[in-house]
Amino acid sequence: MSIDRAVRCLSGLNAASSSRVLNLAAIALAQAENEEHRRRPFFESHILNGSIILKHRLRADETDLFATKRTIATKIIVPFEKKDLRSGGRSLFVGQRGYETLLDEVGNYRDKTGLLRDMEVLRLLDALPSLDPFLLREQLRASDIHPDACYFSISAADQQRMFDYSAQEIRKLTGLALNRMSKKRDASTGKMVEALLSNEGPERLDPIRLALKLDPEEFTEGVFSWRGFLYYKWCLQEVWPRIIQVLRDIKAIHTLGKADSQQQRFISDIKRALILGVKTSTEEVRRILSVYDNAYAQLIEHQDPSVFREFLLDAPTLFVELGEKIGLMSHVVSFWQYRFPEGAPRAADADELVAIFLDFTQSFGVAVKAAA
Secondary structure, three states: OEEEEHHHHHHHHOOOOOOOEEEHHHHHHHHHOOHHHHOOOOOOOOOOOHHHEEEEEEEOOOOOHOOOOEEEEEEEEEEEOOOHHHOOOEEEEOOOHHHHHHHHHOOOOHHHHHHHHHHHHHHHHHHHOOHHHHHHEEEEHOOOOOOOHHOOOOOHHHHHHHHHHHHHHHHEEEEEEEEHOOHHHHHHHHHHHHHHOOOOHHHHOOOOOOOHOOOHHHHHHHHHHHHHHHHHHHHHHHHHHHHHHHHHHHHHEEEEEOOOOHHHHHHHHHHHHHHHHHHHHHHHHHHHHHHHHHHHHOOOOOOOOOHHHHHHHHHHHHHHHHHHHHHHHHHHHHHHHHHOOOOOOOEEEHHHHHHHHHHHHHOOOOOOOOOO
């Protein structure tokens, strides 16, 4: 494992997770008296259960750690001190060379069973495009892994809003698939939304599967991506007003104390780069979502299932890119609102602002000319 000082950039998330960060260290501190947290842990290893998991854009000097080419990796950081992330930590990547040996060492496993179980959980996390709690929970449930609910910060209100949003999306589809009267159609819509948003009762989606002429395995994989598209459409609707406010805050924020001309110039340049990165990512998100919208419109308006069928078969590749970009925007919002809550001064010392903005821009893969 390597010493990782980058964990200092996460110190603003001492009590929060985001779409890019699963802060098990903060959860462990907050749930210290929760018996269910101990009885149904996220990881078998007590050490890993106090770690920080994040989606990380690989830098040039990190790509050789992997046998195959990749740009995004799942990073595990074990803080030296859970209560003070500024002290740094040790880190490794899921799937890097020598990964199993490194994980066994850091997790301090008593037996192979616990190690294999945690490796499976990490494999499932690595397969996700982001660490959104809804997708994370459903990914684990699909493999019959059930950590305590405290690990998934999805409020009842958020769950209901997403359910209502999804119900509006598929109400016409259930009408086409079931051809029933309004009241019966609404009841069927509710049942099918429940089936679509969870891994329970997939047979309830059989009318749609048969209409799309997909075999059960194809449909199961396609439905997970479909669920993700619905979730991310809802996320964009929820996060867009907040990302606009955060960008306004970023433009207006100023440094505390003295900052030399080089720091000021760098902060000014990195602000512009970050705003450009968010704008570019948003355009890409809308482009990908338009692929879904067009395919769905062909199904509903023209009753042609072939386009939507092809979409579901191709969806996993689009789903990964979409999840990465939405996850990064959600991370920026979560981090910023936690570090600068409503009513707090929009000011910080120059070193902290540089660290925060570098974390954001590097995550977006944005080059900053002044960094040279």
